[in-house]
Amino acid sequence: MPSHRSWAGSDSRCIGRAGLVLAAALGLLCAGSPRAEAQDPAIVVTPGDERAFHAAVQLFKDEAAPASAERAGELRRLIGEGMEYSGVLLPLADDAFLGEMQTQALSGRRRYDCADWAQGGADALVEGIIRRKRQQLSVEYQVWDTARCRRIAEGTIEQPDSEMVRLGRLVADAVVKGFTGTAGVSGTEIAFISDRSGEREVWVMDADGGRQRAATRGDSIKSFPDWTPDGGAILYTSHQRKKQPALFLTSRGDYRPGPILTRILDDRPKYRGVFDPTGENLALVTSLNGAAEIFRVDRRGRELRRLTRSGAIDISPSWSPDGTQIVFISDRSGAPQLYIMNDEGGELRRLSFNGSYNTAPAWSPDGKWIVYETRVGGQFDIWLIDPSGEVNVPLVSHRRSDESPAWSPDSRKIAFSSTRRGKADIYVVDVNGENLRRLTERQGVNLQPSWGPFAR
Numbered sequence: 001m002p003s004h005r006s007w008a009g010s011d012s013r014c015i016g017r018a019g020l021v022l023a024a025a026l027g028l029l030c031a032g033s034p035r036a037e038a039q040d041p042a043i044v045v046t047p048g049d050e051r052a053f054h055a056a057v058q059l060f061k062d063e064a065a066p067a068s069a070e071r072a073g074e075l076r077r078l079i080g081e082g083m084e085y086s087g088v089l090l091p092l093a094d095d096a097f098l099g100e101m102q103t104q105a106l107s108g109r110r111r112y113d114c115a116d117w118a119q120g121g122a123d124a125l126v127e128g129i130i131r132r133k134r135q136q137l138s139v140e141y142q143v144w145d146t147a148r149c150r151r152i153a154e155g156t157i158e159q160p161d162s163e164m165v166r167l168g169r170l171v172a173d174a175v176v177k178g179f180t181g182t183a184g185v186s187g188t189e190i191a192f193i194s195d196r197s198g199e200r201e202v203w204v205m206d207a208d209g210g211r212q213r214a215a216t217r218g219d220s221i222k223s224f225p226d227w228t229p230d231g232g233a234i235l236y237t238s239h240q241r242k243k244q245p246a247l248f249l250t251s252r253g254d255y256r257p258g259p260i261l262t263r264i265l266d267d268r269p270k271y272r273g274v275f276d277p278t279g280e281n282l283a284l285v286t287s288l289n290g291a292a293e294i295f296r297v298d299r300r301g302r303e304l305r306r307l308t309r310s311g312a313i314d315i316s317p318s319w320s321p322d323g324t325q326i327v328f329i330s331d332r333s334g335a336p337q338l339y340i341m342n343d344e345g346g347e348l349r350r351l352s353f354n355g356s357y358n359t360a361p362a363w364s365p366d367g368k369w370i371v372y373e374t375r376v377g378g379q380f381d382i383w384l385i386d387p388s389g390e391v392n393v394p395l396v397s398h399r400r401s402d403e404s405p406a407w408s409p410d411s412r413k414i415a416f417s418s419t420r421r422g423k424a425d426i427y428v429v430d431v432n433g434e435n436l437r438r439l440t441e442r443q444g445v446n447l448q449p450s451w452g453p454f455a456r
Contacts, residue, residue, distance in 0.1 A: 053123040055083060055143075055175060056092040059102040060128035064137055071164075072102075072130060075139070078168020079126070079175070082186035085208055086176045087412060087430055089124065089184075096120045103127040106142055107151070114149035122146050124179050128171070136160050141171055143178040153178025165210065170455055185408045187455035190415055191215065191225040191234050192426050196444030202236050202250060207408070207428070207451075209439030215250045224272045225450040228255065229279040234450070235260075237272055244269045247284075264301050272315070275299070276323045276343075283307070283317035283326055294328055296343060307345035318363045318370070319343075320387070327351065327361045327370050327387075338372060340387065351389045360404055363387075366411040369431070371395065373403050382416055384431075395433050402427075406449045415439075415449035 057079050062072045080091035094101070098120035099113050106129060117125050128141035136158045143153040155174055159167040169187035176184030185207050194203045197214060200221045205212040216222055220240035227234055232253030237245050247270050251257040261270060265286050272285040281303075284295045292315050294308045308314040312332035319326055327340050336359045338352040352358045357375035364371070370387060373380040382396040382405050396402045400420040407414060412431055417424045425440045426449050440446040 052090045053088060053179065054090050054092040054096075054121055055124040055126050055179070056097060056099070056117055056120070056122035057083075057126045057175075058100065058128070060130050060139065060141075061103045061105070062130045064130045064132040074164060075130065075168050075171075078165055079172045081208075082169040082172025082184060083175060085186040086172070086184035086410075087435060089176050089179050092120070092122045096122070099125070103129060105129075106140065107144070109151070111144060111149055114144065114146045117144075118146040124152075124175070126175050133158055137164070137167060139167060139171055141174065143175050145179075165206075166455075169206075173455060182410050183454050185410050185413065185451075185454070188409060189231075189452040189455075190406075190426065190439070190449050191227060191452065192417075192440075192449045193223055193225065193447045194440070194444050196446075200445075200447075202234060203446075204234075205426075205439065209426075209437075212440070212443070216248075224448060226274050227450055227452045228275055229277055229453055231453045231456065233257070235273050235275065235282075237270070245271050247273045260299065261297065261301050264297060264304055265295075272317075274317050274319065276319045277321055278323060281323075283319065283328075285315050285317065294326070296345075305345070307341060307343075309345075316360055318361050320363050321365050321367045325387075327363055329359050329361065338370065338385070351387070352385060352392070353389070354392055355383075358383075362405055362407055364407050364411040365409050368411065371405040371407065371414055373405065382414070395431070396429060396436075404448045406451045408451050409454045413451075415451055417447045417449060 057076055059072045059076050083089050083091055098116040106127060123146060125144040125146055128139055131138045138156055138158045140156045142151055145152045157170050173184035173187045188207045189204050190207060191202055191204050193200050199219060202215040202222050202225050203212060204215045215234060218240060220238050223237045225234050225236045233249045233251040233255035235247060235249055238248050239245055247260050249255055249257050249260055268286045270284060270286050273282045275282055280299060282297055282299055284297050285292055291311055292313045294314050294317050295304055295306050297304045310332045312330050314328055314330045316329040317326045325340055325342055327338055329336050330339050335356050337350060338358055338361050339348060340351050341348045355374040358372055361370050361372040369384045371384055374383050379401040380403050381394060382402045384395050385392040398420050402416050402418045405414050405416045413428055414431060415426060415428050418427050424445045424447050425438055426446045427436060427438050429436045
């Protein structure tokens, strides 16, 4: 089996150029969806659009004991940062406020100051109250559409005092969902592989790079992390069983941690596993007669079905969001290219024809795009192709390699690893190629990001 490298799997100038190409190639790219109320027309949020939506976030009324002079301000700052990370709903500047800076009481079914907020540039108004519920902080919030003077979202979110950052991020993501119909991702997490502790282990961090911590420990090489759809566990490959690759789970929920699928395929190496959108089945890469093949299997090791039979190397499966198709890499044409098949292994078609070495595909959660890496000269760049193969455009270009792209659950961002600063680090970029940010720094080699599901 080839190594991942053989199959891999100024900055702003390069990113900007790619984004312009993408925007010119497809004007219909919309990352938003209808507001929460079914009778409202859709708010179309187009990445790269110069007009951003703004939300006026008030200082929430703080009724929690013990009293704190800083708590409301800190929460407001964290909510603003979370909204900024979403890239679609930004906090309104304080000097643009034409209404109360602080929530006095939650509004009922009607407001009478919406015109003032709209005149100041607020497309939405966020108000709330902080309370104490048992040993946790409880935040009750409301989101208002100022143009129509309608309440479009409300709810309560609870977290321990020690999780103030997470509390702010979760409120921010809920505000974004109320306004666009799709939650923000500032409260989500990214798994990745890092050797900062000596061996290559699975690590987890917040979507903005915060709270980086190890999820596995041992003396074996780990690779290819993949979240369960509910976020309760991470699947990964490890060489610790009989020194050949096998699949393991690390769990923080109801899943049993440890090796999985140990009773199938006669102890053949299992190079990689990827959960389908239900979490009940996996696409599994193993080897038969010297060639890598893809199987589908129930996560309990039942209903094993072989999907590829080409005799070529078939690897890197990624499920469509409805679970009916799989994009994968095969060299059956002589070089690695993207192919699509259904979940039974039928209806096979070649997807990529541009580029002589394409690999590491990932299907977007909204189904609109497949991101992948392609070799350009001596390095790898990240491209987007639509599932029909009609649109194929660069997203990230750089003289150093950019690899292993992974989608955020809202399909608005892509995480990837890059050697543009020397050793590989994890970066995040918007789907239009803008707002590049580095998440890891000066801590070993960091590879193979996998973006977790929406926060719960």
